[in-house]
Amino acid sequence: MIPTLISRLSKFFPTLFIAFFLLNWCSTGSAVTTIPDWKKSYLPKSDAWRKTAQHFVFNNSTEPDTIDPALVTGVPESRIADALFEGLISLDPKTLQPRPAIAESWKISDDGLRYTFYLRKDARWSNDTPITAPDFYQSWKRVLMPETGAAYAYQLFPVRGAEEFAKGQLDSFSDVGINVIDNHTLDVQLKSPCSYFLNLVAFHTLFAVPVNIIKKYGDRWVLPENIVCSGAFTLKSWKPRQKIELIPNPHYWDGKVCKLERVTVLPYDDLDTAYRLYLNGDIHWMPSIPVLKLDEIKRHPDYYAMPYLGSYFYRLNVTRAPFTDVRVRKAFSLAIDRKILTEHVLKGGEQPATWFCPPIGDYAPIKGLTYNRVRARELLREAGYGTDLKRLPDVEVLYNTSEGHKKVAEAIAQQWKDNLKVNVSLRNTEWKVLLNDMNTLNYQISRSGWIGDYGDPNTFFDMFVTGGGNNRTGWSSDRYDDLLQRSQLERDTAKRNQLFKQMEAILVEEEFPIIPLYIYVNKGLLRDSVYGWFENIRDLHSLKYVWLEE
Amino acid sequence: MGFRTILRKLQGDQFRYVVIRLIQAPVVLLLLITLSFFLMRFAPGGPFMLEQRTDPVIEQAIRAKYLLDKPLSYQYWSFVKDLLRGDLGPSFKHKNRTVNEIIAATLPHSIYLGVIATLLAAFLGIAAGLFSAIRHDTSVDYGLMACAVIGISLPTFVIGPLLQLSFSIYWQWFPLAGYEGMAKPSYIILPALSLALPFAGRIARLMRAGMLDVLNADFVRTARAKGLPETIVIFRHTIRGGILPVVSYLGPAIAQLVTGSLVVEKIFQIPGLGREFVEGALNRDYTLVMGTVIVYGALIILFNLLSDIMYGVLDPRVKYV
Numbered sequence: 001m002i003p004t005l006i007s008r009l010s011k012f013f014p015t016l017f018i019a020f021f022l023l024n025w026c027s028t029g030s031a032v033t034t035i036p037d038w039k040k041s042y043l044p045k046s047d048a049w050r051k052t053a054q055h056f057v058f059n060n061s062t063e064p065d066t067i068d069p070a071l072v073t074g075v076p077e078s079r080i081a082d083a084l085f086e087g088l089i090s091l092d093p094k095t096l097q098p099r100p101a102i103a104e105s106w107k108i109s110d111d112g113l114r115y116t117f118y119l120r121k122d123a124r125w126s127n128d129t130p131i132t133a134p135d136f137y138q139s140w141k142r143v144l145m146p147e148t149g150a151a152y153a154y155q156l157f158p159v160r161g162a163e164e165f166a167k168g169q170l171d172s173f174s175d176v177g178i179n180v181i182d183n184h185t186l187d188v189q190l191k192s193p194c195s196y197f198l199n200l201v202a203f204h205t206l207f208a209v210p211v212n213i214i215k216k217y218g219d220r221w222v223l224p225e226n227i228v229c230s231g232a233f234t235l236k237s238w239k240p241r242q243k244i245e246l247i248p249n250p251h252y253w254d255g256k257v258c259k260l261e262r263v264t265v266l267p268y269d270d271l272d273t274a275y276r277l278y279l280n281g282d283i284h285w286m287p288s289i290p291v292l293k294l295d296e297i298k299r300h301p302d303y304y305a306m307p308y309l310g311s312y313f314y315r316l317n318v319t320r321a322p323f324t325d326v327r328v329r330k331a332f333s334l335a336i337d338r339k340i341l342t343e344h345v346l347k348g349g350e351q352p353a354t355w356f357c358p359p360i361g362d363y364a365p366i367k368g369l370t371y372n373r374v375r376a377r378e379l380l381r382e383a384g385y386g387t388d389l390k391r392l393p394d395v396e397v398l399y400n401t402s403e404g405h406k407k408v409a410e411a412i413a414q415q416w417k418d419n420l421k422v423n424v425s426l427r428n429t430e431w432k433v434l435l436n437d438m439n440t441l442n443y444q445i446s447r448s449g450w451i452g453d454y455g456d457p458n459t460f461f462d463m464f465v466t467g468g469g470n471n472r473t474g475w476s477s478d479r480y481d482d483l484l485q486r487s488q489l490e491r492d493t494a495k496r497n498q499l500f501k502q503m504e505a506i507l508v509e510e511e512f513p514i515i516p517l518y519i520y521v522n523k524g525l526l527r528d529s530v531y532g533w534f535e536n537i538r539d540l541h542s543l544k545y546v547w548l549e550e
Numbered sequence: 551m552g553f554r555t556i557l558r559k560l561q562g563d564q565f566r567y568v569v570i571r572l573i574q575a576p577v578v579l580l581l582l583i584t585l586s587f588f589l590m591r592f593a594p595g596g597p598f599m600l601e602q603r604t605d606p607v608i609e610q611a612i613r614a615k616y617l618l619d620k621p622l623s624y625q626y627w628s629f630v631k632d633l634l635r636g637d638l639g640p641s642f643k644h645k646n647r648t649v650n651e652i653i654a655a656t657l658p659h660s661i662y663l664g665v666i667a668t669l670l671a672a673f674l675g676i677a678a679g680l681f682s683a684i685r686h687d688t689s690v691d692y693g694l695m696a697c698a699v700i701g702i703s704l705p706t707f708v709i710g711p712l713l714q715l716s717f718s719i720y721w722q723w724f725p726l727a728g729y730e731g732m733a734k735p736s737y738i739i740l741p742a743l744s745l746a747l748p749f750a751g752r753i754a755r756l757m758r759a760g761m762l763d764v765l766n767a768d769f770v771r772t773a774r775a776k777g778l779p780e781t782i783v784i785f786r787h788t789i790r791g792g793i794l795p796v797v798s799y800l801g802p803a804i805a806q807l808v809t810g811s812l813v814v815e816k817i818f819q820i821p822g823l824g825r826e827f828v829e830g831a832l833n834r835d836y837t838l839v840m841g842t843v844i845v846y847g848a849l850i851i852l853f854n855l856l857s858d859i860m861y862g863v864l865d866p867r868v869k870y871v
Contacts, residue, residue, distance in 0.1 A: 066645040073600055146611035151604045167607040219646050240647070240655055241821030242729055266728075268819045273727045276714060280726055432595025432834055439603070453602075469603030 035257075042093055042532060042545050043257065049549040052529065054261040056546060058285035059274040063241050063267040067222050069204040070143045070150045075451075075539070078204050079287075080265060083246055083543045085207040086231040088117045088136065088186070089198050093542045094534040096455050098198040102131055102208060102230065102253075103186075112193030112491050117201075119184040124251040126229040131208055133186040135230075138211035141173050155205040155453075158194040193491050196456035203454060207231075232258050232544035241267055246543075259532075259547035278525055284548070286525040287539065291404050294348055294523070302525045305349040309452040309537040310520035311356055311460065314397070314412075314445050315438065318513055319474035322393055323444065327383040329512035332445075334369060334376035335419040336412055342518050345411045346404075351519040356507050357460040358519045358537070360452065363497045368508040368516065373419040380420060387421075394423040399447035400434040408517070409447065438472040448472075448514070455538065457500045458488065464513060475513030480506050568859060575851045579844065583633070586843045587626055590836050597642035597834040616642060629840065638844075639837040643830070649841040652826055657845060659729065660815070660822035664808030666742040671749035671803065676796065678750070679757020683792070684784065686762060694754065701751030710744040710817035727819045741818040745811055749803050753796050761792035794861070801857020805850040 035043070060076045069081040088103035100106075104120040123131040140159075143150045144166045157163040160177030164170040177189030190197060200206060210221070210228040217226045224235045232254065233246040246263040248255060266283065268274040271290035275297070277283050289297050297303055316323045316332070323329050338352030354368030377386075385392040397413060399405040406428065413424035429437065437443045450470075452459040462468065465484055466476040480503055487499035508516055522539045532545035598604065598612050613619045617628060632639055638649035647655075678698060682691040717740055718726035724740050764770060765788055773783050812824030823842055830838035 063644075065643050068645065071645055073602065146608065147615060149608070149612040149615050151598070151600060151602070151608065151612070153608055154605055167605075219640070222646050239821065240644070240652070241819070241825065266819075268727065269825075270727075270816045270819060272711065273714070273817055273819055276711075276719065276726055277728075280719060282726070430595075430832060432593075432599055432832070435599045435601065436595040439599070449601075469605065472603075 038092065038099065039257065042534070044259070044531065044547055044549070049259060049531070049547045052548045052550045054259055054548055055264070056260050056262070056285075056530070056543070056548060057264040057266065057283050058287065059266045059268050059271075059277070059283050060244075061267070061271065061274070061288045062269050064244075067235070067238075067244075069207040069209060070139070070148060070152075072204055073151050076267075079541075080244060080246075081204045081207070082231070082540070083233045083263070084227070084229045084231045084235060085204065085209065087202055087204070087207045088119070089202040090542070091199075091202045091455075091538075091540060093532075093540070093545050094536060096536055096538060096540070098202060101202070102136075106198075112195075113190050115188040115190070115197065115201075116181070117186045117188070119186065120253060121184060123230075123253045125210060126227075126234045126249045126251055127210075128251045130183075131230055132183045133180045134183070135208050135211070136186050137178055137180050139209045140178055140206060141176075142209065142211060142214070143205055144173075144176070150205065152203075152205040152453075155200050155203055158190050158192070158197055158200065160189045160191040163191075192489055194488070195491060195493070195496065196454055196458060199454040199456060232542075233263065236262075243267070254544065258544045260543060263543060275525075284527045284530050285533070287522070289523055289525060291348075297523075297525065298348075300525060302527055303523070304526055304535075305521045305523045306535045306539075307351065307358070307537055308520040308522040308539055309358055309360065309455070310449060311353065311358055312350075312408075312449045312517045312520060313356060314515040314517065315443075315448045315473050316513055316515065317441050317444055317446075317474055319441055320444055322383070322385070322395070325383045326511060327379045328385070328392075329515075330369075331376040331379040331383070331420060332416065333508070333512050333515045334372045334379070336415050336515065336517070337371040338517055339371075340415070341408060341411050345407050346518065348523050349521045351521070353516045353519045354508060355504055356514060356516045357457050357500065357504060358452070360455055360457055360537070362493055363457045363500055366501050366504050366509075368504075376419060392420065392422045394425065395444050396425045396427055397445045397447070398427050398429065398434060398437060398443045400431045401428045405447050412517075441472070441474050445515075446472075449520070451520070452538070457497075461487070461500060461503050464507065471513075473513040475511065477506060477511060480511075564859070568855070571855050571858075575848075575855070578851060579847050582847045583630075583840065583844060584626075587629065587836075587840060588622075590831075590834070590839055591622060591625075593834065595834055597836060599834075616640070629837075633844070638841040641830075641835055641838045643833045643835040643838065649837045652838060653823065653841050653845055656821055656823040656826055659731075659820055660808055660811055660824060662732065663738060663742055663745065663811055663814070663820060663822060664804065666738055667745040667749070667807045667811075668800070668804050670742055671746035671753055671807070672796075672800065674746065674750040675753025676757050676793070678754035679796075680761060680784075680789075680792075682754065682758040683761030683765060686765075691758075695758070698751035698754040701747040702755075704748070706744050706748065706813045707817065709747055710741070710814060713740045713744055714817075727817070729818070729820045737818075738820075741811075741814045741820055744817070745807060745814045749807065753799065753803075756795040756799055757792065760795040761788060764788045764791040767791070798857055798861050801853045801855075801860070802850075805853035809846045809849055 060079060062076050064077040064080055065074065066072060067077060067080045067084060069085045072078050072081045086101050088101060089098045090101035091097065092099050102119055102123045103117040105118045107116045119133055125131055140156060142148050143153050143156055144162055146166065146168060153166050161170055161175050165173060165176050179187040181187050208230040213226060213228045214221045220226060224237050227235050229249050232249055232252050234249045236245040236247045238244045244265040248258050248261065252258065271288055274283065274286055275290055275293060278286050316329050318324060338354065342350045342352045354370055355365040357365055359365055380386060380392065384390060397409045399409050409426050413426060416422055416424050434446065438446050450460060450463065461484055463470040464475065464480065465471065466481050483499050483503045487496050490496045490499060507514060526533060529548050529550050530546060531549055532547050533541050598609055610619065617625055640648050641652055644652060678694045682694045685691050714726050717723045725737050728737055730737050770783060770788055773787050811822055812828055815822040815824045823845065826838060827842040830842060
């Protein structure tokens with residue numbers, strides 16, 4: 001199905017030259033000179049789109065908790081926050097490389113500790129006031145202030161003093177490594193080199209928000225009547241559980257790129273209903289589809305499936321028998337044939353994985369240990385379990401209630417029963433109960449998943465640091481902690497990737513606090529009249545590039 | 551004892567009954583609030599527990615912002631105090647709205663849906679029951695009662711998509727889902743119908759039974775013997791008696807239609823209170839759940855009371871004890 005999308009996107013390449021000419025011809029002279037080459041390739045190659053009404057409708061699948069970029073934690077919320085606000089840096093819609101946004105350029109010092117951002121002079125808020133370096137200073141300060149309650153404040157922790165300030169150990173914000181040089185220059189000092197820092201700057205937690213407006217209206221500043229935006233769109237209306245409407249921000253510095261005249265964001269959480277609306281022609285894009293209808297939807301020409309920066313795995317509680325024994329953990333991982341899972345249970349093009357971290361940029365994962373039930377049984381015998389030895393205790397898989405997770409758990413339980421002769425029971429709980437049980441290590445095996453927050457393997461590997469909040473397995477390894485720390489200080493990409501591979505090997509070849517299962521794919525439906533929408537592993541689709549053409 | 555004294559005595563009884571019920575209501579509501587408050591807090595997991603584990607210090611700051619770091623008794627009393635001032639507090643999940651705002655925004659939609667559904671249910675049910683009773687033991691009767699049983703037994707999550715498939719996708723008469731308020735009533739027809747059908751079925755059966763009961767009564771035989779036309783016999787003399795079981799059922803039914811619409815709200819994506827209730831509970835949005843519990847509790851108590859009173863007004867035989 002991926003080829004359909006690619007062919008759809010690529011069918012315009014032959015017209016590239018004519019289009020290039022047209023683009024020059026139809027735009028004003030000054031505008032053309034400011035559009036960099038990388039961006040040109042994402043713009044329409046002809047004027048044909050002008051014949052189509054530029055009203056884009058997509059189903060966001062849920063009512064957003066908030067659209068305040070500092071507080072947003074979920075994907076549906078970030079789709080709106082990313083349209084309304086912008087940071088110093090934005091990511092290339094296709095390659096996810098850092099690109100200039102409100103900062104037109106930046107400089108990184110040789111030791112990697114100092115970042116200087118040069119803001120463009122024409123960046124303006126939607127109320128036509130300039131966006132300046134002090135705005136970013138105030139916005140970032142707000143993220144770190146405890147009373148803001150920003151769950152993702154740690155995105156700023158690479159900055160010197162930021163973590164201490166957020167935790168109340170530092171009284172004055174002036175000791176944090178964020179300094180305004182002048183109205184258009186922001187200087188940031190890190191506590192140690194952080195090779196993915198630009199990725200964090202492009203993340204919505206670090207976007208520019210209008211702090212004076214927030215002071216004036218409090219929590220209600222994001223309502224349509226109060227909001228002031230820094231991004232390509234502004235908020236026209238927000239009817240809870242009905243729809244959110246976005247219109248172009250007339251003062252956006254890159255407004256000439258924006259072609260959509262209206263965006264309707266539907267919060268429909270009944271995906272069956274949304275699918276019927278899609279079939280009816282009422283929706284352009286469905287980023288989530290009803291999984292139980294996958295067989296039917298896969299036959300639809302608009303269906304797409306693309307690799308995603310997410311890993312589906314099982315956590316093992318290493319503090320509870322029998323998983324205190326590494327040989328048992330390894331046996332349970334070896335006893336799963338993941339191909340059966342992806343090809344006969346999931347069927348959505350998921351990639352079976354015996355490794356944890358998906359490929360990101362230059363990082364290619366190690367292979368891990370593949371299915372080997374003979375070796376798995378040997379390992380159990382070595383651990384002292386077998387028909388003539390002591391009986392392997394019953395195990396329980398905990399998962400949050402969902403048809404999809406249930407099917408996966410059933411398939412895996414069956415394989416363990418067949419291959420290891422162990423009794424496996426399944427227990428489903430509500431999502432919050434699962435999180436609570438994981439946090440308190442009240443489980444044996446638990447269903448888990450992880451979606452990367454930024455395009456760097458660190459977002460996966462720092463989970464399993466000793467005592468880390470996302471570890472949730474009770475597992476700890478000095479060697480792993482040491483490798484992680486070294487990777488965070490290492491500036492050479494190749495060397496860093498080597499360190500990541502060593503960490504991966506500890507996770508999936510030696511210690512097995514987790515059992516990796518598969519790499520996610522993003523499945524959705526996209527009408528063929530939608531252009532400027534690009535595949536990427538983070539499922540980020542900047543609306544400012546999107547246009548419609550019948 | 552003359553007629554007037556009976557009436558006065560009855561009114562006295564009724565008055566006393568209403569007063570007692572009105573005193574009972576807040577007590578019941580307070581019990582409900584207290585029970586829900588503590589049940590909610592004892593559910594595992596909290597409103598700020600995310601898959602991405604929040605740093606303990608930051609989580610502490612967030613909890614302090616919502617008073618969750620205080621002892622439970624303190625939280626309870628502060629909730630009750632705020633409640634007496636009519637303030638239900640901020641929503642934990644929807645960070646830019648208060649619970650008062652959420653209820654004010656969603657309850658009217660649920661009431662609108664509930665009222666239209668009640669009207670549809672009453673109209674369809676009474677008409678079907680009436681015809682069945684008049685054409686008692688004929689194929690019309692059997693046909694209508696079969697429909698009623700189907701309506702009662704089919705769950706709304708089956709009726710809803712069936713209506714969508716037929717009326718929206720196949721015939722394209724009504725919008726498939728969505729909501730545009732009273733400005734575009736076409737959006738409310740299908741959801742109201744799916745909500746109404748099970749109730750219409752029950753009303754039809756009650757109406758039929760009630761009518762048959764009265765049609766065999768002596769005073770109806772007298773009316774017929776006087777040579778009155780059948781329409782007058784039916785509409786003037788029997789409906790008033792025959793409709794009584796329906797009236798007693800309508801009170802709880804309205805409450806159920808207004809408060810029990812969450813499945814229909816989800817299928818047709820109507821921004822009503824029912825979905826806030828369910829999602830609030832799943833998200834551990836304590837304040838939002840309390841707000842919806844109070845609204846639902848008050849509505850159910852109110853409609854049950856109203857239906858009891860109405861029953862007494864229509865049927866002089868009812869005694870209040």
